[in-house]
Amino acid sequence: MIEAKGLRKSFQTRRRRKTAVVEAVAGVDLKVAEGEIFGFLGPNGAGKTTTLRMFATLLSPDDGEARVAGADLRTEPARVRRSIGYVAQGGGTWDDVTARQELVLQARMHGIGKAAAQERAAAALEAFNLTEYGDRNCKTYSGGQRRRVDIALGVIHQPKVLFLDEPTSGLDPQSRAHMWDLVRKLRDEGMTVFLTTHYLDEADALCDRIAIIDHGEVVAEDTPDALKRAISGDVVTVGLTGTAQKAAELLTGQPYLRSVEARDDDELRLTVEAGQTAIPQVMRTLEGAGIELSTIELHRPTLDDVFLTKTGRSLRES
Amino acid sequence: MKVSRDVWIVFQRHLLLMVRSPLWVFLGVAQPVVYMALFAPLLKPALSSLDNGSMAAAYRIYIPGMLVALALGGGLYVGFGLLAELSSGVIERARVTPISRIALLLGRALRDVVTLAIQAAIIILLSLPLGLFVHVGDLLLAYALLALISLTSSAISYGIALKISNAGVLGQVINNLAQPLMLLSGTLLPLALAPLWLRRVADWNPFSWAVSGMRALFAGHAADAVVWQSIVIMAGIAVLTLAWSARLFTRSVR
Numbered sequence: 001m002i003e004a005k006g007l008r009k010s011f012q013t014r015r016r017r018k019t020a021v022v023e024a025v026a027g028v029d030l031k032v033a034e035g036e037i038f039g040f041l042g043p044n045g046a047g048k049t050t051t052l053r054m055f056a057t058l059l060s061p062d063d064g065e066a067r068v069a070g071a072d073l074r075t076e077p078a079r080v081r082r083s084i085g086y087v088a089q090g091g092g093t094w095d096d097v098t099a100r101q102e103l104v105l106q107a108r109m110h111g112i113g114k115a116a117a118q119e120r121a122a123a124a125l126e127a128f129n130l131t132e133y134g135d136r137n138c139k140t141y142s143g144g145q146r147r148r149v150d151i152a153l154g155v156i157h158q159p160k161v162l163f164l165d166e167p168t169s170g171l172d173p174q175s176r177a178h179m180w181d182l183v184r185k186l187r188d189e190g191m192t193v194f195l196t197t198h199y200l201d202e203a204d205a206l207c208d209r210i211a212i213i214d215h216g217e218v219v220a221e222d223t224p225d226a227l228k229r230a231i232s233g234d235v236v237t238v239g240l241t242g243t244a245q246k247a248a249e250l251l252t253g254q255p256y257l258r259s260v261e262a263r264d265d266d267e268l269r270l271t272v273e274a275g276q277t278a279i280p281q282v283m284r285t286l287e288g289a290g291i292e293l294s295t296i297e298l299h300r301p302t303l304d305d306v307f308l309t310k311t312g313r314s315l316r317e318s
Numbered sequence: 319m320k321v322s323r324d325v326w327i328v329f330q331r332h333l334l335l336m337v338r339s340p341l342w343v344f345l346g347v348a349q350p351v352v353y354m355a356l357f358a359p360l361l362k363p364a365l366s367s368l369d370n371g372s373m374a375a376a377y378r379i380y381i382p383g384m385l386v387a388l389a390l391g392g393g394l395y396v397g398f399g400l401l402a403e404l405s406s407g408v409i410e411r412a413r414v415t416p417i418s419r420i421a422l423l424l425g426r427a428l429r430d431v432v433t434l435a436i437q438a439a440i441i442i443l444l445s446l447p448l449g450l451f452v453h454v455g456d457l458l459l460a461y462a463l464l465a466l467i468s469l470t471s472s473a474i475s476y477g478i479a480l481k482i483s484n485a486g487v488l489g490q491v492i493n494n495l496a497q498p499l500m501l502l503s504g505t506l507l508p509l510a511l512a513p514l515w516l517r518r519v520a521d522w523n524p525f526s527w528a529v530s531g532m533r534a535l536f537a538g539h540a541a542d543a544v545v546w547q548s549i550v551i552m553a554g555i556a557v558l559t560l561a562w563s564a565r566l567f568t569r570s571v572r
Contacts, residue, residue, distance in 0.1 A: 056414055078416060086414040093408025096338040097331075108327050109415040111320075153411065 001161055001192040002032035002055060006064035008289070014067050027064065032194055032209075034160075038059035040081060040196040043304065043315055046252040047216040048196035049089065049165055055194065056163050057088040069160045082110075085154035089165040091146060092153075094138035099130055101151045102138065103156055110157040124152040128182070133318040144175030151182060162186060163196040163278030168202060180206050200303045200315060212307055224306050231301045231309055233258060234275035238268040238282065239295030247291050256281055259309075268292075269308070271301075324418040328425025335508065346392050347437045351444065352396030357506070364414050374449025375459060377384065379508060381445050382460070382532035386443070387505035389434050389464050390525055392495050393471025394429050397488060404483070410528075420566040427472040427560070434468045456535045466552040467528055472557045477563035503529045524555045 005259035007028040008067040011019050025047040036061040040048045053059045055068055063236060065072070095104050103121035104114075112120065123259055129146045141149065147167065167183065168176045183206060187193055189261040203225045205208045212219040220227055240247055244262035251260050251270070256278045258271040272278035275298040279311055286293055307315040336343065359381045362373055404407050411424060427546065435489070452460070475492065482488045500506075502516075503525035509517050520526040531548025534540070 023463055057414060058410060081414055081416050084414065086411075088407045088410055090407050092409075092411035094331075094335060094406070095409055096335060101334065105327065105416070106411070109417040110322075111416060111506060157415075 001034045001105065002030070002038075002066070002068050002194060004028055004030050004051075004055075005065065007051065007054060007061050007066055008063040009047075009054060009061055010206075023216055025054070025061075028213070028216070028218050030211050030218055031195040032192060032223055035190055035193055036201050036208040037183060037193045037206060039210040040194070041198070041200070041203040041207075041210050041307075041315075042196075042213035043198060046213045048198075048213055049215070050216075052163055052165050052194070055083060057081055059248055071204055077185060083160040085157065085159035085162045087150045087162070087164050087167065089156040089169060092151040093138040093146070093149060094135055098135050098137055099141075099152070100125060100134045102149065102153060106153045108157045112157065118185065125246055126158055130151040139266050142175075143171055144178065145181060146173060146176065151179075152175060153176060155186065159191070160194045161194060164193065166197060167288075168197070168199065176202075183300040192253070198315070200307075202305050210303075212303075212310060214307075214311045214313075220306060226307045228301045231271060231305055233273045234271040234272055234278075235299055235301050235305050236272055236275055236278060236282065237295075237299070238270065238286075238293055238296045239270060239297075240294065241294055242266060244268050246289075247286055250291070251285060251288055253281065254281070254285065271305075271309075321418045323419055324421030325428070325509055326422045328421050329428045330425075332426055332429035333432065336429060338482050343433055343436055344440075346388070346433070348559065350388050350437075350441055351364070353384060353506075354381070354441070354445065354448075361507070369449055372449070374451075375448050376444055377448050378536050379533060380452055380506075381441065381527050382536040383503075383505040383508070385399050385438050385460070385464060386467060386503065386525060386529045386532055387500060390439055390471050390497055390499060390503070391468040392431055392434060392437070393468050394475045396426070396472050397492065398485065400426070400476050400479045400484065401488065404479075419566045421474060421489050423473070423560070423567045425565050426476065430472040431465045432466045432529070434464060438464055450536070451535050451538075453538060453540075456538065456540045457562035459540060459549070460532055460535045463531055463549055463552060466556045467525065468550065468557045470524075473556070473559040473563040477559070477566050478564045480563075495514070499523060499525055500525060505529055508533070524551050527551050 007025055009025040010023040013020050013022055019063045028051055031163065039277040040051065042048050050059065055066065055073065056063050057073065065074070067073065068080045069083035072078055072085070100121050103124050104117045107117035107120045107185045109284070110116065125131045128151065130145065130148055130152065133145055138146065140148065151164070151167070164183070168179050171179060184193070185191055195207070205265050207224065209221070209223050210227070213219070222230070244265050244267060247268055248260050251257060256272055258273065261269045263269055270278070270282065279296060279298060283293060283296065304315050308314070358376055361380055362376045407420070443514045478491055481489060482491060502520045504512070504520065509520050509526065512520070527544065527548040530544045534542040534545050
C-alpha cells in the first residue's frame with residue numbers, strides 16, 4: 001500500500017547569517033502492506049513527522065521515490081490525496097464550529113454532495129461515540145474527544161490509507177486505550193494505518209509491524225515480536241560500583257555471551273543466550289576477579305533493547 | 319464547475335465563522351465611527367474651499383474616503399487570520415483533500431467582501447441623519463468599487479501572510495504598506511488640498527482613483543469619467559493581485 005525508496009528531505013536553517021542544511025530524512029526505504037497498522041517508532045526529531053508529511057503530500061521529497069495507494073507521490077499528488085486521510089499531531093479544527101459542521105465540511109472538501117455529506121457526518125459521530133457532543137463547539141471538547149473528532153475527520157471519505165501523527169500524544173491512559181481500539185477497528189475494516197509514535201508500548205501493543213527510525217534513517221523494520229526475537233536470548237543488566245569498564249573487559253569473549261556493553265560506570269548490559277544459566281556464570285567470573293555486584297536483573301528484550309542495539313542509545317533517554 | 323463549488327464551500331465556512339463571532343465585524347466599524355464623530359467636524363473649515371462649506375458637504379467628501387480606507391485598511395489585516403489558521407492546522411487539513419487551492423483564497427476573500435459590505439452599510443446608515451444623500455444606483459456602483467478594493471487588499475494581505483509567517487514582522491510590513499497607500503489616496507483629506515507634486519505621485523496609486531470615484535458617486539456625479547476609470551483600474555488591480563496571491567496559494571499549499 002505504501003512503498004518508499006531512498007526518500008530524502010533536508011531543510012535549510014539560518015542561524016546568525018549562516019545557513020546550515022539539516023538532513024531530516026536521509027533515505028528512507030519501507031514497505032507497508034494493505035490492512036496493517038504500521039508504526040514509525042523513533043525519538044523526537046528523528047524524522048518521523050517529516051516522512052509522514054511527505055507521504056501525505058504536504059512536503060515534496062528532495063529525492064527518492066514513493067507510491068501511496070498505487071499512485072506516485074511525486075507525479076500524482078492529487079491521486080494520492082484521493083485515497084488518503086491525514087491527522088496532524090495537533091489536529092486541525094476551528095474552535096467556534098461543531099464537530100458535525102466540521103465533518104460535513106471535510107466530506108464536502110472531498111467532493112461529496114451535501115446530503116451525502118450530512119449522512120456521513122451523522123454516521124461518523126455515531127461510529128466515534130461523539131453523537132452526544134456532536135453539536136457542541138469544538139473548543140469545549142476534552143483532549144480525548146477532540147482526538148476522536150480529528151480521526152473521524154481523517155476517515156470521513158473512507159480512505160485506503162490513514163496517516164496518524166502521534167495519535168495518542170498527551171492523552172490520559174483511558175483515552176489512549178480507547179484510541180487504540182479505534183485504530184484497531186479501522187484496521188479490521190480493511191484500512192491501512194500508518195502512524196508515528198515515540199511510545200514503546202504503543203508500537204509494541206498496537207502495531208502489526210514497525211520501522212525504527214533514528215537520525216532520518218530506518219534502522220530496523222519488522223513485526224515487534226520478530227525485532228525482539230532478533231536480539232534473541234535475554235538481557236541481563238548488572239549493577240556495579242564504578243567498575244563497569246573493567247567488568248566488560250573481563251566478560252568479553254565468554255562463550256555464553258552475545259554482546260556486552262558498559263553503560264556509564266555503574267551498569268553493564270549483557271545479551272545472553274539464556275539468562276538462567278548465564279547469571280551464575282557472570283557472578284562467578286566477576287566475583288572471582290574481586291568485582292562486587294550491587295544488582296543483577298534479567299528481562300526479556302523490549303523494543304527499547306532493540307532500539308539500543310540498533311542505535312547505541314535508549315529511546316527513553318533520547 | 320468544481321472551482322466555483324469549492325469556492326462556495328470555503329465561503330460558507332468562513333461566513334459561518336463570521337456569524338459565530340460577529341464581534342469582529344462591529345469592532346471593525348468602531349474606528350471609522352470615531353473618526354466620523356471626531357475628525358469630520360475638523361474638516362468643515364478645511365473643505366469649505368471645495369464645496370459650499372456646510373456640514374453635509376463635509377460628510378459627502380469625508381464618508382466615501384473613509385469607506386475606501388475601511389476596505390483598504392480592514393482588508394490588509396486579514397492575513398493575520400490566515401496565520402492563525404495556518405498554525406491551528408485547519409489549512410493543512412484542507413491541503414490533504416482534493417479541494418481547489420484557488421478556492422481556499424477566493425472563498426476567504428469573498429467573505430471579507432461580505433464583512434466590508436456590512437460595515438459599509440452601518441457607516442452609511444449612521445451618516446444619513448448627518449445629511450449624506452446617495453442615489454440607489456450610485457450606491458450600487460459604489461458597492462461594486464468597494465468590493466474590488468476589498469478583494470485587492472485581501473489578496474495582498476493573504477499573499478504576504480503566506481510569505482511572512484511571523485506575526486510581528488507581518489504587522490510591520492502591513493503597516494508600512496498601508497500607510498503610504500492611505501496617505502497617497504486622500505482617504506482622510508482630499509488630495510485636492512495637496513501640492514501638485516503630491517498629486518502627481520498619487521496619480522500612480524490606484525486607491526487614489528478609487529477615492530475620487532467614490533467621491534463622485536456620493537456627490538451624485540455618476541457620469542464623471544473618473545467613475546468608470548476607477549472601476550476599470552480597480553478591476554484590473556484586483557485581478558492582478560488575486561492572480562498573484564492565488565499563485566502563492568497553489569505553490570505553498572501545493
